[in-house]
Amino acid sequence: MRVFKFGGASVKDAQGVKNVLNVLQREGTKEKVIVISAMGKTTNAMEIIVRDYLEKANCGEALQFVKEFHHEILLNLFGNKDHKAFGTVRNLFRELENFLQHNRSTNYDFVYDQVVIYGELFSSTIISEYLNSCGIKNDLLDARNCIRTDSTFRDAQVQWEETQAQITSQVNREMLSITQGFIGADANNFSTTLGREGSDYTAGIFAYCLNADNVTIWKDVPGVLNADPRVFDNPQLLDHISYEEAIELAFYGASVIHPKTLQPLQRKEIPLYVKSFLNPANPGTSVKRGQPILPKIPCFIVKKDQVLISLSSLDFSFILEKNISEIFDLFHKYQIKVDLIQNSAISFSVCIDNKFNNLEKLLNHLKATFRVSYNTGVSLYTIRHFDEAAVKNIEKDKKILLKQTTRETVQIVAIP
Structure with missing residues (x-):
């Protein structure tokens, strides 16, 4: 059993869908x-719909x-508007409009x-219908019937036991199955998502539950690069890395592999391959247990639009474990992701990702106890x-606001 994941860039148009067939x-x-x-x-466009609707x-x-x-x-795939794919997608839009x-x-x-979640439902439906029209029979599975989660909307946590049972019962191992990345459902059958870019995680979940031989993520890049080509010049391909190295890169924000994807794969030692959908014959990058990074070169990651917060006590007393515990309770309460921590006797600094737009609430709460900049x-x-x-x-x-160095890693908070 093998699991393939095709990202948005690989199916961005009709030619991309046809390339899925080629692969x-x-x-x-x-x-x-x-x-x-x-x-x-499409996900960006769907987010605009949400914004406009709520405003x-x-x-x-x-x-x-x-x-x-x-x-x-x-139209580019089927030509004939009478093809049933048009009606199926129309029905999905009606469902969406009914909700709104x-x-x-x-x-x-x-x-x-x-x-x-309708972005994934549109794409998977179109690709399933296209493959059927080309003679490749497939089962189209609704991921919401497979991946069961809690009700933490936008960052749902997988209920592994129930998910295992659902996937095992619904996937026909002899067939080609097609499903959606990124989405699941809670106990009330409300749709949930696994976090932005969570389609890789979906592939990891299915692979874990099916004891797959391997997972391949098909990208618009040759494999795992040492830098994002959209930000840095002349990035180099990493031939292979370990699970541990990939988890480190993902934790720091490397976008090529979702941070949660590797955890279920590592538990069962399921190899992961990152390959180019434009050049499927090329080896890409392999991620396996115990293999060192090759070549061993600096790897660059940048996360933009972050917030640097520095705290000190109002009476200049020490920042102690009790204070830090209180601070992290607030981070949890306001769904704040912490990307860097640095502290001294009387100060505590963090670089955070304000993904859920709760910064103002957090700062107001912190100002009651700490001096905040x-x-x-x-x-x-x-x-x-x-x-x-x-x-x-x-x-x-650049203006450097904070710098932190460990044995293998340097982190720099800067104003461009």
Whole structure:
């Protein structure tokens, strides 16, 4: 059993969908689960629908954009508007519109998960229908019937025992199965999502539950690179890395592998391959147990739009374990992700990701107990396996607010 995951960039248009067919014809179609992301930038467009809807604005324009985008892909794939794929996708849009008309909740996270998941439903439906039309029979599985979660909307936690039972019972190992990345459902059958970029995690979940031989993530890059080509010049391919190294890179923000993906794979030592969907014959990058990073070169990661918060006690007393515990309780309460920590006797600094837009609430709470200073819009640079030249290159022409060095890693908070 093998699990393939195709990201949004790999299915961003009709040619991308046709390329999925090419990859499957090369790799074989039996005993596979294919995990599909939303097409191109659809998730961004769906987020605009959520925003407009909750701000009482007319979300019709944003919704129409998503309709036209998928309709064009359908036309390029099937030509004939009478093909049943058009009607199936239309029905999904009707479901979405029905929710928007009858929903009464104003909870952003809940509404987000009920709306944004349709991006994956559109893409998986279109690809399933296209493969069927090309003679490749497949089972289209609704991931919400497979992956069961708690009700932490936008960052749902997998209920592993129930998920194992659902996946085992629903996947026909002799067939090609197609499902959606990123999504699940809670005990009340409300849709949930596994966190942004969670489609990789979905692949890991299916692989774990099916005891798969391996997982392949098909990307628009040659494999795992030592830097994001959209940010850094001349990135180099890493031939292979260990689970531990990949987890470190993912933790620091490397976007090529979702941070949660590797944990279930590591538990069962299921190899992960990251390969180019444009050049499927190339080896890409392998992620396995115990293999050192090769080549061993500096790896660069940047997280933008971060917030640096520095705290000190109002009476200049020491920042002790009790204070730190209270601070982290607040981070948990306001769903704040901490990316860097540095403390001294009387100060405590953190670089955080304000993903859930709770910064103002957090700061108001902290100001009741601490003297607070903060910078928004900062960038957090991480260099794994750094050398002096790599550090100097990152620091050039930037205002450095904080720097932290360990044996293998340098982290720098800077204003560009």
